[in-house]
Ligand SMILES: Cc1cc2nc3c(=O)[nH]c(=O)nc-3n(C[C@H](O)[C@H](O)[C@H](O)COP(=O)(O)OP(=O)(O)OC[C@H]3O[C@@H](n4cnc5c(N)ncnc54)[C@H](O)[C@@H]3O)c2cc1C
């Protein structure tokens with residue numbers, strides 16, 4: 001077995017095949033642990049969490065708080081979460097799991113063969129591509145000639161920039177806008193649509209925009225960037241309404257592209273830079289020894305979902321599963337209808353499954369229940385707690401197909417919703433899942449009451 005790419009997804013695929021008794025090599029050209037560990041999930045959450053803790057304390061009379069974060073201490077703790085960008089701990093873990101770590105860039109070189117710097121490795125059974133994704137940079141006049149940040153610089157900066165312009169109102173854009181605003185930077189967020197987070201329910205983007213504005217972020221909506229140039233302040237971004245915004249740094253957060261550019265996928269008929277198309281076992285279309293999982297497939301650009309795909313791939317390879325049933329171990333069925341995600345802003349956005357619009361597009365008989373999160377648990381949690389919840393029900397089966405919670409600390413409510421969606425639990429049975437009093441989870445009871453139970 002050869003796994004190309006030692007991010008969280010490659011690590012999981014490799015650990016699974018090694019545990020299944022297959023000799024497994026993990027090929028990595030940068031750091032074992034991947035984007036997630038050093039420039040994405042871990043450092044971004046470490047940058048956000050102290051600001052959330054301070055905001056939470058401020059919502060509770062009687063809790064003594066200072067007036068600002070200790071930036072140096074926050075960045076030091078963040079550095080700890082990335083092990084100071086040293087992957088020796090991860091390498092130790094991989095070796096402990098029985099993997100052979102091979103340093104270098106892997107390229108597909110023939111049937112079950114991978115070239116690593118001129119050395120050709122041959123897998124006995126399969127090759128798994130877990131090369132992740134890279135920032136998608138728009139072709140904006142002038143951008144190539146100015147220094148700009150991607151999520152790498154935004155998550156690893158060693159001081160708070162005086163000011164930051166963030167282009168793109170997706171998850172990276174809103175999380176990094178809030179993190180640096182709460183660490184003292186003057187932040188402008190440029191969003192092309194009406195609101196940030198266009199893939200989420202509208203009320204989620206609206207509440208997050210409100211939260212950002214309360215933190216002093218200037219949220220500019222409904223404009224496209226038309227050009228970038230250097231300016232006295234650092235960088236200037238020209239906008240489609242004729243105005244411009246300036247900052248010491250520009251963060252380009254306009255999405256990610258699958259890392260298939262220098263991998264040799266063309267020899268199997270795939271386009272370099274495009275996602276590798278896979279079935280639910282992770283097998284790449286038309287190549288029976290080649291599998292892929294994680295961001296490189298474009299299925300769900302999330303660590304937890306990629307690791308789930310990796311477990312399916314590993315199981316499929318070890319067991320030799322062919323056309324397994326949905327919802328069995330060698331397939332990642334949940335990718336289609338039950339992907340959970342948390343946006344770690346304040347307020348948080350925790351969602352799973354389909355938005356109301358996606359459920360309608362899928363032809364479901366949709367009933368939407370919307371509520372403010374206003375239960376004893378939420379008012380105890382914070383003075384002035386503001387939050388909203390939406391439940392999307394398929395009336396034909398009376399099951400939940402989507403749930404979104406927005407509010408401070410709603411992330412931990414999400415797994416109950418994921419279980420309900422994956423388990424296709426009817427609202428009538430859900431009625432018997434009684435939330436403990438006084439927790440924020442009582443919003444579940446209110447949602448079901450509002451549904452008519
Ligand atoms: C700022 C930011 C914050 C995020 N926060 C979250 C979050 O909170 N929660 C969440 O679920 N997701 C989050 N994500 C998404 C998450 O980072 C990705 O979904 C996840 O990293 C995908 O894992 P992966 O293993 O597929 O790819 P990666 O983590 O990108 O790892 C791929 C690895 O492959 C290596 N590689 C690539 N090509 C080759 C080659 N040819 N040969 C050898 N090695 C190669 C790379 O060096 C890298 O180590 C975030 C993303 C960003 C950008």
Ligand SMILES: NC(=O)c1ccc[n+]([C@@H]2O[C@H](COP(=O)([O-])OP(=O)(O)OC[C@H]3O[C@@H](n4cnc5c(N)ncnc54)[C@H](O)[C@@H]3O)[C@@H](O)[C@H]2O)c1
Nearest residue numbers: 138168169170171172173192253254255256301342343344
């Ligand atoms: N907490 C989390 O789970 C988390 C955190 C960060 C990232 N991620 C994942 O990483 C992936 C990448 O995140 P991302 O924010 O880079 O991508 P994204 O696709 O979520 O957002 C990119 C945004 O940029 C906008 N955009 C694209 N081109 C633009 C342009 N030329 N001008 C202005 N806006 C433009 C898009 O409309 C979109 O809203 C996402 O799939 C996300 O789910 C997850």
